[in-house]
Amino acid sequence: MRHVHIPDEILRIILSRFPGKALLRLRCLSKQWNGVISDPYFMNSRSRPMIFLPNQYPLAVLDDKEEDNNPYSILKIKPPQELETHLHAYTGTKVSIIGTFNGLVILSLTSDSYLRTHMYLYNPLTSTSKKLLVMNKNFLGYSNSYVFGFSYDDFKIVRFAICNGSYQITYDVFDLKTSLWSKPQLYPRRDFWFWNDTGMFVNGFLYWLIVVNSIDFEILALNVKEMMFSRIYLPNGCNYNHACRYKGTIMGSQNGRLCMINKNNKTSFDMWVMKEQAWLKATSFTFGLELEGNFINEFYPMCILSNGKILLTNGSHQLVIFNTITGSHKMVDDLFVHFLEAFVWLSTICVFQQEALLD
Numbered sequence: 001m002r003h004v005h006i007p008d009e010i011l012r013i014i015l016s017r018f019p020g021k022a023l024l025r026l027r028c029l030s031k032q033w034n035g036v037i038s039d040p041y042f043m044n045s046r047s048r049p050m051i052f053l054p055n056q057y058p059l060a061v062l063d064d065k066e067e068d069n070n071p072y073s074i075l076k077i078k079p080p081q082e083l084e085t086h087l088h089a090y091t092g093t094k095v096s097i098i099g100t101f102n103g104l105v106i107l108s109l110t111s112d113s114y115l116r117t118h119m120y121l122y123n124p125l126t127s128t129s130k131k132l133l134v135m136n137k138n139f140l141g142y143s144n145s146y147v148f149g150f151s152y153d154d155f156k157i158v159r160f161a162i163c164n165g166s167y168q169i170t171y172d173v174f175d176l177k178t179s180l181w182s183k184p185q186l187y188p189r190r191d192f193w194f195w196n197d198t199g200m201f202v203n204g205f206l207y208w209l210i211v212v213n214s215i216d217f218e219i220l221a222l223n224v225k226e227m228m229f230s231r232i233y234l235p236n237g238c239n240y241n242h243a244c245r246y247k248g249t250i251m252g253s254q255n256g257r258l259c260m261i262n263k264n265n266k267t268s269f270d271m272w273v274m275k276e277q278a279w280l281k282a283t284s285f286t287f288g289l290e291l292e293g294n295f296i297n298e299f300y301p302m303c304i305l306s307n308g309k310i311l312l313t314n315g316s317h318q319l320v321i322f323n324t325i326t327g328s329h330k331m332v333d334d335l336f337v338h339f340l341e342a343f344v345w346l347s348t349i350c351v352f353q354q355e356a357l358l359d
Contacts, residue, residue: 011036052097052105053303059095059105059124062303062311062332082129083109086118096197098157099150106132106150106157117146133174149199149206151224158199158206158222188220188229202253209251217249235272235279238262252304254282261301261310269301271324283324287312
């Protein structure tokens with residue numbers, strides 16, 4: 001049978017009608033088909049917003065596009081065999097999402113028992129991964145406790161190494177484009193510890209929520225281009241003791257601006273947005289599900305979504321999308337899938353168009 005060449009333009013139209021799982025098989029037919037399917041512009045044409053949920057394993061994303069009359073869904077992504085093997089080999093491993101770009105996910109896997117952190121680049125669409133780094137305990141004499149931040153503008157990973165039980169902190173920067181480490185000259189004041197283990201990137205700055213002198217909340221900001229640190233005070237009512245009591249202080253982004261959710265009591269929340277170096281209260285809302293006997297099923301903020309929506313969770317791991325504009329809410333269904341038909345990104349990080357690093 002004579003070979004018939006199909007132009008790329010026509011092949012894209014044909015392939016756009018196939019589901020994602022079939023595309024993974026069709027990539028094996030020829031170099032041309034593999035090239036068209038793997039092209040980031042082709043994948044971007046069939047993408048939809050997906051938001052990775054923090055502290056979830058297996059990796060889970062929220063479909064942030066609600067269809068008519070259909071509930072939101074959580075998609076649990078089966079990790080590649082290499083990561084599964086790692087998790088079985090190193091007991092007590094903690095999986096953290098450092099950041100994403102162009103549909104690829106940067107993961108850190110920290111094993112407390114072996115005092116070692118592995119960093120992987122992972123493609124959820126193809127379920128393939130590549131080991132980037134192995135970080136051992138002897139990094140600058142510090143214990144194996146790390147905090148990360150990822151800047152998708154220039155593909156740099158900021159790593160803080162922390163000496164547990166003290167305020168001793170040092171940091172360096174890994175460039176994904178060159179695979180080289182650099183050590184900036186300027187350091188932040190060492191009078192704090194980190195509230196979370198990953199930072200948030202918004203408009204050229206990385207942000208971390210920090211606890212200062214064990215009593216106050218502040219935000220540590222890093223201008224990634226200049227590598228200069230600054231501090232941002234939190235709105236009134238956002239303090240450390242309050243956050244410990246109600247577990248309700250998180251950062252996020254809305255329309256390219258840094259924002260925060262602060263829980264005031266069991267059912268009351270405030271949302272703040274940073275505008276021109278000042279905090280403005282965007283909205284206040286109340287939410288809690290009534291139980292028998294006048295008890296309240298208490299929820300906590302988990303993630304700030306788009307269009308005024310907040311993802312909430314409770315002690316039973318139920319998930320609710322609360323719409324701060326309409327005051328309505330919807331429960332989130334749980335759905336297990338083995339692949340993801342989309343480019344995915346964190347709610348705090350946008351997609352950057354470049355060639356995918358993994359096929």
